[in-house]
Amino acid sequence: MSSPFVDYENLEDVQEVVSGIGYHIHRANFILSLISVLVNLAHITILCRKSMRTSATNVILIGLSISDMCIVMTTVYKHLFMIDFENSDCMTSSLRWKIYVDMTVWSIQIHFRRCVSWLGVLMATVRFVIVKKMTTSRFGNWSKPKVGWYMILVVSCISALQTAFYQSRWMVVENRSIPLPVNCALYQKISRRVQFSVMLNDFFNSDDQFVLRSYLTVDAVVTKFIPCVAFSILTVLLLHALQKLKKSGESIGRKTGSTNEDKKDLSTKLIIFMTISFLIIEAPLGVIYLVKACYDRNDAISILSSDFVVYFSMLVTVNSIIHPIFCILMSSQYRDTIRKMLGVTKKTKIASQKNKTSGVSIQGIQMT
Secondary structure (H helix, E strand, C coil), rough: CCCCCHHHHHHHHHHHHHHHHHHHHHHHHHHHHHHHHHHHHHHHHHHCCCCCCHHHHHHHHHHHHHHHHHHHHHHHHHHHCCCCCCHHHEEECCCCHHHHHHHHHHHHHHHHHHHHHHHHHHHHHHHHHHCCCCHHHHHHHHHHHHHHHHHHHHHHHHHHHHHHCCCCCCCEEECCCCCCCHHCCCCCCCCCCCCEEEEEHHHHHHHHHHHHHHHHHHHHHHHHHHHHHHHHHHHHHHHHHHHHHHHHHHHCCCCHHHHHHHEEEEEEHHHHHHHHHHHHHHHHHHHHHHHHHCCCCHHHHHHHHHHHHHHHHHHHHHHHHHHHHHHHEEEHHHHHHHHHHHHHCHHHHHHHHHHCCCCCCCCCCCCC
16 A cells, blocks of 8 residues: 655655665674674573573573574575575575575574564563562572573464464465566566566465455564563563662661672663663564555555664664673673683682672572
């Protein structure tokens, strides 16, 4: 569908500018993705150490890190081996098996992007429950590692089923008789004859693509908007619970040093950073999903929205690099694990001083 209220001439000018900048963003994202693969490989290695696999939140962090690495690895593949790395409906090749490989790569990226959304929410949920109910014994099991593994398994299975349904929309065609979609024109000639490509099957293409549009709408709500709202609410509740915990500690005469106060402030900044980055990346992507559901893929608005995806994709990559850095800066448990892996012995005096100034500890990565 098209809108009578849109100035399509000016929209095309905007699209040219966005696409021009997007080309350089693509190249930067490729380099950042390579860096992210190395960073997250080291990050996963550290998190998988026995000393780190002690709580549900740490285990969920492993799932998040694996998801981040799979996402950036698919980004690297698309840059190296795909003609069009923005639009899945523009997959073309002279080899049939290459089309199926490309379809699999798209599926992997979609699957793990969805996993990141819900695992982030679940990690915030676990932290909130542990802090809020730390004095209630029946909630003690929430901190156990097996809870994290169960959550990863459930999220992965549900996301895999959803991804399989979405990717079933494609059928591989040989020597197609109609041109490629207009949105493919940026990276290849749409009128050229291609040996193998993809098209929507009859089930997704019938009734003005009603099934596809419905799925994209539901997916935008379930995968993007609901996690954004849930993550924000949980973060506010968690900060409130931490504030109450701090006041209760002061009311019973607990004394803490200035160093401890500074570092608790750092942990608060980490939570705020995770929430803000999630809202900045996922909420706009949800809007793009809705645009794709409401407009035809050859419509200028739909094409423009697809051009914006690369900007948020780079933010996803940057976020995957920053997260391990935050773990180093804000988790003494994480730093100690790195020291053990490198064979560096921590001085007893320093360790003793840290024990004296340690404050409230939350199950999971210990923020000090």
